[in-house]
Amino acid sequence: MNERRAVRDAYDEMADHYYDEYTKPVSEDGPAEPVEQFCEVLDPTDRLLSAGCGAGDAPLAAGGAAAVGLDFSREQLSLGRADHEAALVQGDMTALPFADDTFDAVAALYSLIHIPLEDHQSTLAEFGRVLRPGGTLLVTEGASEWEGANPDWLDSGTEMRWSIAGREATEEALRSVGFEIAGVWSVRDPTTEDGEKPFFLAELGV
Numbered sequence: 001m002n003e004r005r006a007v008r009d010a011y012d013e014m015a016d017h018y019y020d021e022y023t024k025p026v027s028e029d030g031p032a033e034p035v036e037q038f039c040e041v042l043d044p045t046d047r048l049l050s051a052g053c054g055a056g057d058a059p060l061a062a063g064g065a066a067a068v069g070l071d072f073s074r075e076q077l078s079l080g081r082a083d084h085e086a087a088l089v090q091g092d093m094t095a096l097p098f099a100d101d102t103f104d105a106v107a108a109l110y111s112l113i114h115i116p117l118e119d120h121q122s123t124l125a126e127f128g129r130v131l132r133p134g135g136t137l138l139v140t141e142g143a144s145e146w147e148g149a150n151p152d153w154l155d156s157g158t159e160m161r162w163s164i165a166g167r168e169a170t171e172e173a174l175r176s177v178g179f180e181i182a183g184v185w186s187v188r189d190p191t192t193e194d195g196e197k198p199f200f201l202a203e204l205g206v
Contacts, residue, residue: 004092006161007114008072011054014156015075021154022190023055023079031058032187034199038107038138046104048086049130051093052111055080059107059138068103070096094123101132108139110189110197117147117163120170125177131204137179140197141170143186154191167198178205 011018031039039062042048048063054076060069067086070093071077077088091097093108094115106127115123127137142164153160165173167184174181179202189195 003116003161003163004072004094004114006159010153010158010160011071011073012075014154014158014160015055015073015079017154017156017158018076019055019079023057032185032199034138034183034185034187034201035059035107035109038105038136038201041136042105047102049096049098049103049106050086051096051106051108051127052114053077053080053088056083057107057109059105059109060084060086063105068098094119094126096126096130098130100129102130103135104132105136106131106138108137110140110191112139113142113162113164113197115163117145117165120163120165121173121177124173124179128177128179128204133204135204136182137174137200137202137204139170139174139200139202140187141165141167141200143167143196143198145169170198170200174200174202179203180205 035058048067050060050069053060053069065085069088070091145166146164149161151159181202183201185199186196189197
């Protein structure tokens with residue numbers, strides 16, 4: 001089965017379980033430090049894209065009516081429609097359905113890690129394409145390269161798949177498509193007991 005379709009179908013299948021455990025509609029633990037900083041600098045007039053937003057995330061909530069959330073999973077989006085002012089769009093973040101220079105900021109939290117490795121750099125380029133020059137990107141990755149699956153992720157009975165490029169490869173890919181890295185944080189992954197994910201804050205070169 002196509003890897004991206006498998007991820008989409010898995011998130012559709014476990015939509016209610018994931019929403020109840022990790023969205024609610026935004027985590028009760030509050031956003032991680034880099035997410036909080038990212039949200040704090042958003043201007044009310046900024047156009048934000050949350051790519052792979054699921055039923056909703058902290059940037060989408062902070063972006064208000066000017067924000068757009070995009071996700072592959074129709075079921076995840078259906079659960080989020082009552083929770084946010086933002087427009088929610090079903091689509092593929094490897095081929096974003098938006099014009100060049102549409103957004104002032106893009107967030108991709110825990111979503112790039114589900115894209116096949118060979119498509120990571122081109123997906124980051126897509127983020128750059130829809131960002132205006134000088135726009136800001138916040139994206140998460142895994143610390144080390146790894147591809148694999150969990151047949152019973154989060155005790156949901158659903159198999160989930162990942163394609164993780166790792167920190168060094170992600171930094172290189174960001175720079176290669178025109179981003180300047182402004183900060184990197186290592187943050188505990190709420191969906192694992194002891195795992196961490198680097199958060200990359202980057203600005204698109206003018």
